[in-house]
Amino acid sequence: MPLYRRYFVSALGLGGVGLMSPPLLSGRGSEGRLATWARDASAPERAGLIRLDSNENPNGPGARAIEALQAMLHEANRYPDAAEVTLMEAIAREHGVSPANVVLGAGSGEILRMCVEAYTSTSKHLVSAAPTFEPPARFARLLGRPVVEVPVDSALRLDLDAMAARSTGAGLVFFCNPNNPTATVHGEMAVKSFVGRIRRASPETVILVDEAYHEYVDDRTYATAIPMAVADPKVVVSRTFSKVFGMAGLRAGYAIAHADTARLLREYRVGSGTSVLALATAAATIGDHAHIADEQRKNREAKAFTRAFFEGAGYKVGPSDTNFLMIDLRRDPQPVRAACRQQGIAVGRPFPPLDTWLRLSIGTMDEMRQATAVLRTALG
Numbered sequence: 001m002p003l004y005r006r007y008f009v010s011a012l013g014l015g016g017v018g019l020m021s022p023p024l025l026s027g028r029g030s031e032g033r034l035a036t037w038a039r040d041a042s043a044p045e046r047a048g049l050i051r052l053d054s055n056e057n058p059n060g061p062g063a064r065a066i067e068a069l070q071a072m073l074h075e076a077n078r079y080p081d082a083a084e085v086t087l088m089e090a091i092a093r094e095h096g097v098s099p100a101n102v103v104l105g106a107g108s109g110e111i112l113r114m115c116v117e118a119y120t121s122t123s124k125h126l127v128s129a130a131p132t133f134e135p136p137a138r139f140a141r142l143l144g145r146p147v148v149e150v151p152v153d154s155a156l157r158l159d160l161d162a163m164a165a166r167s168t169g170a171g172l173v174f175f176c177n178p179n180n181p182t183a184t185v186h187g188e189m190a191v192k193s194f195v196g197r198i199r200r201a202s203p204e205t206v207i208l209v210d211e212a213y214h215e216y217v218d219d220r221t222y223a224t225a226i227p228m229a230v231a232d233p234k235v236v237v238s239r240t241f242s243k244v245f246g247m248a249g250l251r252a253g254y255a256i257a258h259a260d261t262a263r264l265l266r267e268y269r270v271g272s273g274t275s276v277l278a279l280a281t282a283a284a285t286i287g288d289h290a291h292i293a294d295e296q297r298k299n300r301e302a303k304a305f306t307r308a309f310f311e312g313a314g315y316k317v318g319p320s321d322t323n324f325l326m327i328d329l330r331r332d333p334q335p336v337r338a339a340c341r342q343q344g345i346a347v348g349r350p351f352p353p354l355d356t357w358l359r360l361s362i363g364t365m366d367e368m369r370q371a372t373a374v375l376r377t378a379l380g
């Protein structure tokens, strides 16, 4: 039996591991759950809302993905075992790794939870940033595990020196690259040196590199940390189908890790937690490079248009290697958020301590034209 099939059997419990694993609530779409319209009963109907608040892909899944989704409907009565293997193989092919290096999740949110659960404890803290994607810190606190949050620097970049300095004795370091919500990215050398420093000073600490926005990076010094993760049991990379692949509502994500690490992480999964529809759609779209390139181009164009609008109006816009922008409004953005929502535009939530900055996800060009017209008035 091939190695990864053995892992798969083990994950199903047939090898004596999976069914005895601790159950874990699956990650919910945290961006969606925290979105402003979700909390506000007075918000306009969601159907008519231009949603620039959750860093979703406004174009949805591609044609190949939709076709696969429809074709899989007749398998909806079956548990997703075979579809999981198919997706693990597709992911492995795409990254030139073995399926034994792949761990599936119901969105990458589940992967983040698995890592917090597996690697932090009451005596092994989580190192995160402020601001960064909040769920790992939130989940660690829920479990009663200590959290150290290191503020970003004045250029909105993760302060890697300070994060490394606080990592000695940590169970897990959450390194979001590119970082949500600041949209900043660190190049390959900086990532390697950061990981190297932590590995030398604190050999037991695991570094989770969240690459949810990987496909949107333009910075040429950047490279994925996947080769590091495959070689080093203390490095894990998470990826998602929620962004460039346009599948946020379907819920699929994955981790790439050393085979031993992957085996351990699988024990923390919700068994059969990803639906056959999500699995089949993801498998059909991961290798659709023409579609990905098209999505990247659309995002780049609409982002450039939006940046030009704000810069033309005299606002500072942070660097962005993602599908969203951070704009310094130099005032409390709350009235602007409220005015936008009145006009049917949902924008990003607050991200303390960046109290004067607004996060705006990139929609279609048409949506950004409408949104900037509303923002022109809202900003006075």
Ligand SMILES: Cc1ncc(COP(=O)(O)O)c(C=O)c1O
Binding pocket: 027, 028, 029, 030, 031, 054, 055, 106, 107, 108, 109, 110, 133, 176, 179, 180, 210, 212, 213, 239, 240, 241, 242, 248, 252, 253
């Ligand atoms: C940095 C980052 N990581 C992970 C996620 C979770 O995405 P999902 O659970 O949809 O894969 C998000 C969602 O916005 C994110 O911004």
